[in-house]
Amino acid sequence: MPVNPTISGISNPPELHEALQGAQYLSDDGLSTSAYLALALGKPLLLEGAPGVGKTEAAKALSSILGRRLIRLQCYEGIDAGAALYEWNYPRQMLAIRQAGDEYVNIYKDDFLIARPMLDALQSGGNALLLIDEIDRSDHEFEAFLLEFLSDFQISIPERGTIRADQRPVVVLTSNRTRELHEALRRRCVYHWIDYPDALREAEIVMMRASSVARDTADRVVAAVGRLRAEPLTKPPGVAETVEWAEAATLLQSQGAQWPDAFRRAIGVALKDQDDLNFVHDRLDQLITGTAA
Amino acid sequence: MTITQPLPRAAEPFVEFASLLRENGFSVAPEQTMGFIEAVGLLGPRDMNDILQAGRAMFAPPPDRRPEFDALFRMKFLGQSIPVPASGPDEDELLVGEEAAGDSEPPEPDEINEAGGEATGNEILSRRQFAGVDEIEALRRFRRVAPERLPVRKSYRRAAANKGDGWNMRKVFRQAVQRDGEVIELPKLKRKLRQRRIVLLIDVSGSMKDQTDSYLRFAHALAQAGQRIEIFTLGTRLTRITRAMKVRNRAQALNLVSGIVADWDGGTRLGVALQAFLNIPRFAGFTRGAAVLALSDGLERGDHATLVDAVEKLSRLSWKLIWLTPLAGDAGYRPETAAMQAIAPYLDSIEDGSSVAALCERVLSLRQEAA
Numbered sequence: 001m002p003v004n005p006t007i008s009g010i011s012n013p014p015e016l017h018e019a020l021q022g023a024q025y026l027s028d029d030g031l032s033t034s035a036y037l038a039l040a041l042g043k044p045l046l047l048e049g050a051p052g053v054g055k056t057e058a059a060k061a062l063s064s065i066l067g068r069r070l071i072r073l074q075c076y077e078g079i080d081a082g083a084a085l086y087e088w089n090y091p092r093q094m095l096a097i098r099q100a101g102d103e104y105v106n107i108y109k110d111d112f113l114i115a116r117p118m119l120d121a122l123q124s125g126g127n128a129l130l131l132i133d134e135i136d137r138s139d140h141e142f143e144a145f146l147l148e149f150l151s152d153f154q155i156s157i158p159e160r161g162t163i164r165a166d167q168r169p170v171v172v173l174t175s176n177r178t179r180e181l182h183e184a185l186r187r188r189c190v191y192h193w194i195d196y197p198d199a200l201r202e203a204e205i206v207m208m209r210a211s212s213v214a215r216d217t218a219d220r221v222v223a224a225v226g227r228l229r230a231e232p233l234t235k236p237p238g239v240a241e242t243v244e245w246a247e248a249a250t251l252l253q254s255q256g257a258q259w260p261d262a263f264r265r266a267i268g269v270a271l272k273d274q275d276d277l278n279f280v281h282d283r284l285d286q287l288i289t290g291t292a293a
Numbered sequence: 294m295t296i297t298q299p300l301p302r303a304a305e306p307f308v309e310f311a312s313l314l315r316e317n318g319f320s321v322a323p324e325q326t327m328g329f330i331e332a333v334g335l336l337g338p339r340d341m342n343d344i345l346q347a348g349r350a351m352f353a354p355p356p357d358r359r360p361e362f363d364a365l366f367r368m369k370f371l372g373q374s375i376p377v378p379a380s381g382p383d384e385d386e387l388l389v390g391e392e393a394a395g396d397s398e399p400p401e402p403d404e405i406n407e408a409g410g411e412a413t414g415n416e417i418l419s420r421r422q423f424a425g426v427d428e429i430e431a432l433r434r435f436r437r438v439a440p441e442r443l444p445v446r447k448s449y450r451r452a453a454a455n456k457g458d459g460w461n462m463r464k465v466f467r468q469a470v471q472r473d474g475e476v477i478e479l480p481k482l483k484r485k486l487r488q489r490r491i492v493l494l495i496d497v498s499g500s501m502k503d504q505t506d507s508y509l510r511f512a513h514a515l516a517q518a519g520q521r522i523e524i525f526t527l528g529t530r531l532t533r534i535t536r537a538m539k540v541r542n543r544a545q546a547l548n549l550v551s552g553i554v555a556d557w558d559g560g561t562r563l564g565v566a567l568q569a570f571l572n573i574p575r576f577a578g579f580t581r582g583a584a585v586l587a588l589s590d591g592l593e594r595g596d597h598a599t600l601v602d603a604v605e606k607l608s609r610l611s612w613k614l615i616w617l618t619p620l621a622g623d624a625g626y627r628p629e630t631a632a633m634q635a636i637a638p639y640l641d642s643i644e645d646g647s648s649v650a651a652l653c654e655r656v657l658s659l660r661q662e663a664a
Contacts, residue, residue: 037332037351080450088467094469139448191352
């Protein structure tokens with residue numbers, strides 16, 4: 001496999017980190033290194049982590065700094081080749097046959113081929129970033145099928161022959177780890193486990209993503225979210241929830257609500273599970289302000 | 294092709310690190326080793342951290358084995374001889390918080406049955422020797438018939454079938470195109486069947502002492518026979534033993550389990566342990582739509598509000614929630630302790646869990662029950 005140490009002018013992890021920052025994404029050391037290695041070695045990047053830590057956002061930011069079109073394939077149980085790869089437009093083929101009468105008609109032209117995300121990515125090659133989102137939702141059959149695609153970057157269509165990518169698309173896979181992925185798949189990828197960002201970085205993310213939020217609000221939100229994550233919750237708030245909470249509280253504050261009160265009233269954007277809300281209900285003020293009971 | 298050459302000296306430690314990983318039970322493929330060396334070269338490397346990051350990225354250690362991986366790395370590259378935390382405090386084990394009401398009296402065991410014993414608050418950590426083999430015949434039969442008789446659910450994946458609930462439009466049109474636009478028959482699609490996930494929650498507290506061994510042998514047979522099986526032990530700690538149970542050889546598997554589980558025959562904090570289980574989103578997710586079997590006598594020390602709350606949540610998540618208690622081996626058994634009576638409304642049933650044969654029968658009969 002060709003090793004290409006410089007991709008779109010990026011030749012080491014710190015440069016990638018800066019470029020990502022330009023695309024409104026704050027990465028950590030491990031992520032910039034893994035992403036850089038994936039790009040340089042031409043391997044897929046596998047990102048695992050809890051829901052809401054910014055896996056999909058990372059892929060979007062990568063596509064934006066590389067100037068590549070993001071092609072997203074959302075996985076689900078039962079996803080098959082027809083949904084991921086290609087499908088013939090059978091009704092159009094039928095019409096074409098009927099219309100042609102005795103004439104010759106090529107019903108396997110491009111006109112009749114519906115390119116699904118993976119074929120689309122192959123055809124766009126150097127201009128595409130294929131995001132295979134939540135691979136853990138798909139079943140083993142699809143994972144096995146994906147393995148073949150990721151090792152050869154080619155697809156064979158019986159009526160047309162093999163389609164090969166001139167240049168490999170960049171591939172990013174994400175997983176919430178609701179089940180263990182197959183070893184063979186992990187092996188083919190460059191791997192990174194994304195954790196929740198530390199408080200300082202999360203505050204920076206809030207400032208970057210939500211321009212209307214004041215710095216001290218951001219710090220307070222991040223501290224409150226940190227305390228919430230330490231609680232045994234069914235759905236701990238992710239980074240997106242932190243940003244939304246900060247925005248919601250700022251909005252309420254601009255309408256005259258005071259600090260802890262604005263946070264409390266906006267809790268619905270941070271905690272989205274009834275049991276969790278009940279669980280923290282009595283101690284919510286303490287969790288927000290950080291004062292002990 | 295290049296002729297095989299001896300490795301450059303600089304690459305040696307990296308290759309050795311790969312084999313060190315292999316010796317310690319990480320699965321490492323040759324291409325990963327090559328990738329690692331390439332990656333280190335690409336990064337400079339500017340410092341040790343680069344090598345560590347490259348290692349993590351290319352060898353992809355599972356997050357729960359990250360501390361072990363890092364320890365091996367330090368050992369190899371920094372010359373530290375810190376013993377590897379074998380399967381140390383990882384996310385699969387969780388100490389259940391001390392209950393507030395420390396000295397409340399344990400509930401009276403069911404008087405008619407003697408299997409119960411007392412629920413104690415002391416946390417006794419001990420390693421356990423597994424008793425001799427029993428119930429061989431029941432387990433052997435189970436292993437034989439289980440693949441066809443474990444509970445199933447309809448998959449979202451559809452496959453061609455003679456009779457089905459949807460049209461196979463792809464095939465219809467494909468045939469029609471081949472036949473010059475004539476539709477002669479309408480092939481069908483049917484949803485495939487998939488084995489339903491089974492979650493086994495085994496109470497390993499002191500009051501269950503007599504059953505624990507046979508329950509674990511049953512759990513091993515189940516883990517070997519099925520595909521989506523999750524097994525946890527509950528006591529003063531919550532431990533996920535699924536991975537150990539995947540080992541094919543039973544003696545080896547049980548030996549592993551005996552090393553991982555630290556709270557054999559300790560006290561009972563069932564409610565707290567169940568809450569801890571539900572509070573880890575990944576674990577709680579296992580029970581969604583699954584057949585959940587709790588193997589416990591339900592003797593709860595102190596206040597049972599936590600237990601009831603946990604069982605209620607479990608019943609909302611799961612497809613079936615069945616409580617198998619060894620006390621029900623007695624025909625006259627009625628759930629009489631306050632805890633059992635309180636959780637009974639949320640359970641699909643309370644059944645006999647006094648022998649391995651009964652457990653086997655119960656699991657195999659799940660398939661006949663309507664979804």
